[in-house]
Amino acid sequence: MADYYRTLDVERDASRDEIKRAFRRLARESHPDANPDDPTAEARFREVAEAYEVLSDPERRARYDRGETLDPGSFFHGTGSLDDLMRSVFGSSSIFGTGTREPRVNRGRDVRVEVVLTLEEAAFGVEKAVVFRTALTCEPCAGSGSGDGAGLRACRICGGSGQVRMARRSVFGSLMTLTTCRACRGDGSVLADPCATCGGEGIREGEKTVQVDIPAGVEAGNRLRLPTRGEAGRRGALAGDLYLDLVIDPHPVFERDGNDLISEVKVGMVAAALGTAVDVPLLDGGTHRIRVSAGSQHGEVIRVPGKGITRLRTSRRGDLFLRIKVIVPTRLSRAQRKLLRQFADAGGEEFP
Ligand SMILES: [Zn+2]
Numbered sequence: 001m002a003d004y005y006r007t008l009d010v011e012r013d014a015s016r017d018e019i020k021r022a023f024r025r026l027a028r029e030s031h032p033d034a035n036p037d038d039p040t041a042e043a044r045f046r047e048v049a050e051a052y053e054v055l056s057d058p059e060r061r062a063r064y065d066r067g068e069t070l071d072p073g074s075f076f077h078g079t080g081s082l083d084d085l086m087r088s089v090f091g092s093s094s095i096f097g098t099g100t101r102e103p104r105v106n107r108g109r110d111v112r113v114e115v116v117l118t119l120e121e122a123a124f125g126v127e128k129a130v131v132f133r134t135a136l137t138c139e140p141c142a143g144s145g146s147g148d149g150a151g152l153r154a155c156r157i158c159g160g161s162g163q164v165r166m167a168r169r170s171v172f173g174s175l176m177t178l179t180t181c182r183a184c185r186g187d188g189s190v191l192a193d194p195c196a197t198c199g200g201e202g203i204r205e206g207e208k209t210v211q212v213d214i215p216a217g218v219e220a221g222n223r224l225r226l227p228t229r230g231e232a233g234r235r236g237a238l239a240g241d242l243y244l245d246l247v248i249d250p251h252p253v254f255e256r257d258g259n260d261l262i263s264e265v266k267v268g269m270v271a272a273a274l275g276t277a278v279d280v281p282l283l284d285g286g287t288h289r290i291r292v293s294a295g296s297q298h299g300e301v302i303r304v305p306g307k308g309i310t311r312l313r314t315s316r317r318g319d320l321f322l323r324i325k326v327i328v329p330t331r332l333s334r335a336q337r338k339l340l341r342q343f344a345d346a347g348g349e350e351f352p
């Protein structure tokens with residue numbers, strides 16, 4: 001009977017984990033998909049799988065250790081159970097692609113983050129720290145994925161090409177197709193000693209802070225793209241891009257209309273009639289003195305040029321439009337009422 005321990009190249013007291021690791025390694029090396037030109041590969045692969053079937057099962061392993069004869073026919077019930085075995089160990093019934101060329105997965109993914117700005121920040125630009133969770137470069141291995149600096153060795157499965165040839169049966173007979181090597185994910189190389197922190201990926205999950213210069217004049221719904229500031233790439237590969245979707249909080253005083261600002265200026269009834277000067281607040285701080293001419297009506301608009309929002313990527317600014325709100329007093333003293341009646345009399349205004 002075959003020496004299963006020798007087949008898997010493990011000690012007789014090997015743990016289940018050691019046996020599983022040994023099988024994973026040997027299955028990759030002897031899988032027929034990885035050895036399309038070697039007619040003995042399938043037989044070797046079956047030997048390895050048979051040894052694993054027995055040694056991974058405590059009950060069967062005990063019987064095997066006692067020297068009992070096991071019926072090899074019970075090992076694989078057709079290809080289905082071999083597929084199940086592969087799936088349980090590799091997460092896929094084939095460890096080498098599915099026949100379709102898969103895109104390389106090394107590049108980091110793009111990340112989208114919503115950034116909320118005040119109207120002031122949108123109008124005049126701001127430097128913002130944007131914080132989000134994503135894949136970061138693993139520090140202990142500096143993203144290389146390699147634990148001891150031993151670096152990479154050529155992948156034994158594909159011989160360094162990153163692709164394996166696979167025979168597929170079709171109505172035309174056996175066709176050779178090229179598929180991405182699963183063992184190295186198409187890299188052509190594998191790590192001699194993977195980093196213990198990241199398991200050889202070169203990336204780890206964490207919080208990332210990116211300083212972003214938001215230009216003056218951005219609008220809600222604008223999207224800023226920061227190339228390679230997204231998710232870190234696997235093993236030092238290019239990072240994904242960072243997309244910032246801008247949201248702008250409503251402002252208590254100013255409304256925005258493109259690059260113009262709209263707000264209102266409250267003027268007393270008498271001041272509107274006689275004309276006055278008013279200091280109005282500006283979005284960028286401070287105040288600006290405007291002249292309200294005599295006879296200004298409620299709802300009239302005063303334009304203040306150049307006090308609006310900076311036009312994106314220019315130094316020009318839109319305007320500020322002030323809608324006049326004439327305040328009519330609601331509580332009059334006896335003296336005021338008397339004066340207003342005299343005022344109306346003087347103007348020939350009639351009362352009921
Ligand atoms: Zn490979």
Ligand SMILES: [Zn+2]
Pocket residue numbers: 138139140141142143144145146195196197198199200201202203
């Ligand atoms: Zn690492």
